[in-house]
Amino acid sequence: MVVHGRFPERDRRRLSVLMPCWRCESTESSLEERVTTWLVDYFLKTHRGVGVHQDCAPDGQVLELGFDLITIITLSLGLLPRETRKDFHGRDDETRDAILQAGLPRLPYVSYLVEALLEAIDALLKRNLSFALSKPSWPIGVSWVVGLSHDVDHLSKWVARNLPLRVGDLKRAVREGDRILGALKSLLATAVGPYLGRRDPYSNVGDVAQIENQKGLAATYFLGVADPGYSPFEITYDPNTLTSSISFASLREMGHEVGLHGSYASGDHRDSLEHEAQQLRELSQSAVVGGRQHYLRFDRTAVSHSLRAGLLYDSSWGYWSKPGFRGGFGSPFQLGPVGVSASNRIVEIPMTIMDTSLREFLHLDPRGAAEAGNALITEASQASGLAVINWHNSAFDREDPRSFGQVFLELLEAVLENHGTIWTLETIARWWHYRDSLQASVDEDRLSVTHPDGLKAVSLRVLGNPSLVPVDEARGARLSTDPRGRRRLTVPTAGLDAVGAAG
Numbered sequence: 001m002v003v004h005g006r007f008p009e010r011d012r013r014r015l016s017v018l019m020p021c022w023r024c025e026s027t028e029s030s031l032e033e034r035v036t037t038w039l040v041d042y043f044l045k046t047h048r049g050v051g052v053h054q055d056c057a058p059d060g061q062v063l064e065l066g067f068d069l070i071t072i073i074t075l076s077l078g079l080l081p082r083e084t085r086k087d088f089h090g091r092d093d094e095t096r097d098a099i100l101q102a103g104l105p106r107l108p109y110v111s112y113l114v115e116a117l118l119e120a121i122d123a124l125l126k127r128n129l130s131f132a133l134s135k136p137s138w139p140i141g142v143s144w145v146v147g148l149s150h151d152v153d154h155l156s157k158w159v160a161r162n163l164p165l166r167v168g169d170l171k172r173a174v175r176e177g178d179r180i181l182g183a184l185k186s187l188l189a190t191a192v193g194p195y196l197g198r199r200d201p202y203s204n205v206g207d208v209a210q211i212e213n214q215k216g217l218a219a220t221y222f223l224g225v226a227d228p229g230y231s232p233f234e235i236t237y238d239p240n241t242l243t244s245s246i247s248f249a250s251l252r253e254m255g256h257e258v259g260l261h262g263s264y265a266s267g268d269h270r271d272s273l274e275h276e277a278q279q280l281r282e283l284s285q286s287a288v289v290g291g292r293q294h295y296l297r298f299d300r301t302a303v304s305h306s307l308r309a310g311l312l313y314d315s316s317w318g319y320w321s322k323p324g325f326r327g328g329f330g331s332p333f334q335l336g337p338v339g340v341s342a343s344n345r346i347v348e349i350p351m352t353i354m355d356t357s358l359r360e361f362l363h364l365d366p367r368g369a370a371e372a373g374n375a376l377i378t379e380a381s382q383a384s385g386l387a388v389i390n391w392h393n394s395a396f397d398r399e400d401p402r403s404f405g406q407v408f409l410e411l412l413e414a415v416l417e418n419h420g421t422i423w424t425l426e427t428i429a430r431w432w433h434y435r436d437s438l439q440a441s442v443d444e445d446r447l448s449v450t451h452p453d454g455l456k457a458v459s460l461r462v463l464g465n466p467s468l469v470p471v472d473e474a475r476g477a478r479l480s481t482d483p484r485g486r487r488r489l490t491v492p493t494a495g496l497d498a499v500g501a502a503g
């Protein structure tokens, strides 16, 4: 952000937005409770936007926020020291996650609080004859984004290795008194082999890819390079089955991305991620720049392993038991040590809506699942944010007449109706890296925008007084008001087209 005003330097330094420090005021054990209670009061009980900021100096040069954004974000990311417990698979125990249990992840609350901070800065600068420019969330013409992804855990349903899963299906069918015959048939096919001429219900990656392609969409397919014998929870195919089942050439031709589904084993032995990424690059003849860990077994403090594996992004930040914006994040964010360059960080692309949480953990029927997914999609659009859909290929099970494949298609329709832009996760990560390197500066009365490889134009948000912004109209710069009433400065930038170039 660049701040500029028509007053002496010494006065400009006095403009301040203060925030309280809840960490100083609370003990560690009460901090989580305090943050959760504040968030519940602010977002779920009262109207948003109340009590955001207030003057705390008579000259109007200091504003104070009503909340401690830094503590909220660090606690939401699980980065403050607190008593954490791991679940059976070594992940944070979601049953003890106060924010999740309070129902807060149905909102991308971090995005709303950052917006409240920007509004406070806007108010402060307006009354002090100054302005600031802030980076755009998305390129020109993109108001909000949905990332489309598929974790591929199984390439065949009817294989002996899957017998325990099919026994589980049958038990569930008996318990629910529904589809017992279907579950029995599937169990038999798994035990003795497929019945004549029937294609395996999970041999469907190419079909899903084609459906998306016909809609003009591209998705990320997370594929694993695993030893299925490692654990009963491991990805169930080996590299040979992967190459014989997936046509990488046709995925590439359709514009889909191949990402790494880091094996269950790589959650225990993080060094193996590098080897898996390399092997997948060789097998798929694709760049493989991102990953999501099987069972979401990701350690956000172990970014170095993703970097060594040559990954630009990870998309394991999400809840397995419930859909929602984990820790209130409805936007990508950088993950890595503070103060290091972007090349030493990865982009985290939070996963929002996963078929298995809706189906297996919340036990929703297709209608309930579509409603839950739609609510999150609406929130992402309202926050000009991001929602990432993860639909396993097993959700497009041809044996199941209540296929969750239909729910997936309904969600896509809802995104397009809400004017969302659908991208692969690689495109999201590349934009976020690009955005990180955008710089604007004002020298005398000249504004310059620097960027590494160039969009046709970039649209910066103007906070404060727009009449002070030096607009170089001769070079095509212009001020405008966006549909939300926010002032924007569009600056053409010479150079090559990059991701999401302005239309």
Ligand SMILES: [Zn+2]
Pocket (backbone or CB within 6 Å): 151, 152, 153, 261, 293, 294, 295
């Ligand atoms: Zn998986």
